[in-house]
Amino acid sequence: MGLYDDLPDAVAVADARAGATGTRAEGTTETVTTKRRRTETTATPTTTATLRRLAPHLATREKFARASSMLGAVLASEGCERRDNAAAFECVRNAMTPTPKRALERATRVAYEELFKIVDAVAPVIFNAKQRRKVEVWRTYALGANALHTDDSYAFSKAVRAIQDKVEALDAYVDEERIDVDAEIEVPPAPEDASEEDARAMAEAFVAAVKAERAAEIEARAVEDEQRVAYIDCLEVAASLYHRPWAQTTIDMMANFFHERRDKFSPSSREDVVKIWDDLRKKKIARKAGGGDGGDMTQYERDAARAASTKVSARGAVGSERLNDGRGEACAKMLG
Numbered sequence: 001m002g003l004y005d006d007l008p009d010a011v012a013v014a015d016a017r018a019g020a021t022g023t024r025a026e027g028t029t030e031t032v033t034t035k036r037r038r039t040e041t042t043a044t045p046t047t048t049a050t051l052r053r054l055a056p057h058l059a060t061r062e063k064f065a066r067a068s069s070m071l072g073a074v075l076a077s078e079g080c081e082r083r084d085n086a087a088a089f090e091c092v093r094n095a096m097t098p099t100p101k102r103a104l105e106r107a108t109r110v111a112y113e114e115l116f117k118i119v120d121a122v123a124p125v126i127f128n129a130k131q132r133r134k135v136e137v138w139r140t141y142a143l144g145a146n147a148l149h150t151d152d153s154y155a156f157s158k159a160v161r162a163i164q165d166k167v168e169a170l171d172a173y174v175d176e177e178r179i180d181v182d183a184e185i186e187v188p189p190a191p192e193d194a195s196e197e198d199a200r201a202m203a204e205a206f207v208a209a210v211k212a213e214r215a216a217e218i219e220a221r222a223v224e225d226e227q228r229v230a231y232i233d234c235l236e237v238a239a240s241l242y243h244r245p246w247a248q249t250t251i252d253m254m255a256n257f258f259h260e261r262r263d264k265f266s267p268s269s270r271e272d273v274v275k276i277w278d279d280l281r282k283k284k285i286a287r288k289a290g291g292g293d294g295g296d297m298t299q300y301e302r303d304a305a306r307a308a309s310t311k312v313s314a315r316g317a318v319g320s321e322r323l324n325d326g327r328g329e330a331c332a333k334m335l336g
Contacts, residue, residue, distance in 0.1 A: 047079045051087035059094040061102075065111045068095060072118040075126070082126055089131050092119060096138045100230065103141040104237065109149060116142035130216075133223050140166075140230035145237045153246050160254050163234045167257070170228065170264040176221065181214045228265050232258070232272050239276050242283060255280045 051074060057067035071091050074080055080088065095115065096102060103112040116139055123132050144166075147159035185207050190199035235258050238251050259277040262270045 047074060047077070047081070047084045048087045050074055051084060051091050055087070055091045055094050058091055059097050061108070064095070064108055068111045068115045072115050075118050075122050080122070080126060085126050085128060085131060088126055092135060092138065096141075100138050100141040101233065103138070104145055109146050112142040113146050133220070137223060137226045137230050140227065140234065145234045148234070148237050148241060156247055157250055160238065160250055163231060164254065164257050167231050167261060167264065172263050173228070173266055175266070179214050179218050181211050181218065185210050225266065228269060232265065232269055235273070235276055239280055242280060248284070248287070252280060252284055
């Protein structure tokens with residue numbers, strides 16, 4: 001049996017619709033009961049039901065490619081609406097389980113990019129604010145980090161800038177006091193005319209509301225921390241591409257950017273930033289020192305070194321050309 005062989009085929013769907021509307025070919029005589037029975041047994045699954053059947057397959061690496069393609073088609077269809085958000089969110093969450101770094105694996109990078117382009121487009125329509133914050137974390141891996149895997153220097157620089165813009169928008173990290181959901185809650189007194197039963201109900205409702213608010217705050221903080229970690233994982237992906245000579249200068253600048261803004265991250269994350277920055281700094285020093293003739297240097301670094309060592313005089317001696325034709329002197333006079 002195939003992955004989704006149990007889903008109704010096109011013929012069954014058409015037959016079900018015909019049975020539901022009563023549009024049969026001439027000469028057929030079916031009772032209302034028969035039509036209802038046919039409709040009930042062959043009706044198309046609802047969008048929510050389809051999403052729920054897809055969800056477990058998205059958590060399986062072997063089935064992810066096909067399941068993600070089907071999920072993308074369902075999300076992009078007109079039948080997927082806000083009422084399906086719980087099932088849709090479960091699918092996306094399963095795709096990023098047990099860790100969002102799944103999206104960075106070579107075998108499925110393209111599939112994740114294709115899926116999250118659709119998720120990104122439909123998120124404002126399907127997901128609520130709480131769900132969208134979580135989706136943004138996952139998007140950072142699927143679209144942000146994976147965009148770094150390119151052979152185009154312009155596209156690479158653009159991907160780096162997009163990540164840096166997100167980091168720049170972060171507030172400085174604040175180690176806030178831990179929230180305990182079950183901490184003691186001071187319940188306000190009930191109105192004097194309230195019965196004992198009403199007073200008890202109001203107290204229970206107040207406690208439940210406070211606990212829900214605390215839980216929401218804890219979750220919001222956790223998502224913010226996950227987002228910060230996602231940006232550092234992007235830096236780690238960029239650092240893993242340092243073997244590409246054309247990308248080295250951009251990666252060096254990206255590492256410096258994170259290092260200068262490490263106050264935006266938690267203490268443990270700052271250590272990760274410093275470690276990545278220091279490793280890249282050592283590689284840069286070794287690269288510049290290696291070979292003696294700049295063979296391991298990037299083109300940008302070779303041009304910068306050449307410009308720094310070029311001799312320019314007012315007499316026109318430029319580099320090794322030694323023209324001494326007076327052009328330099330004439331220019332000096334023109335410039336005053």
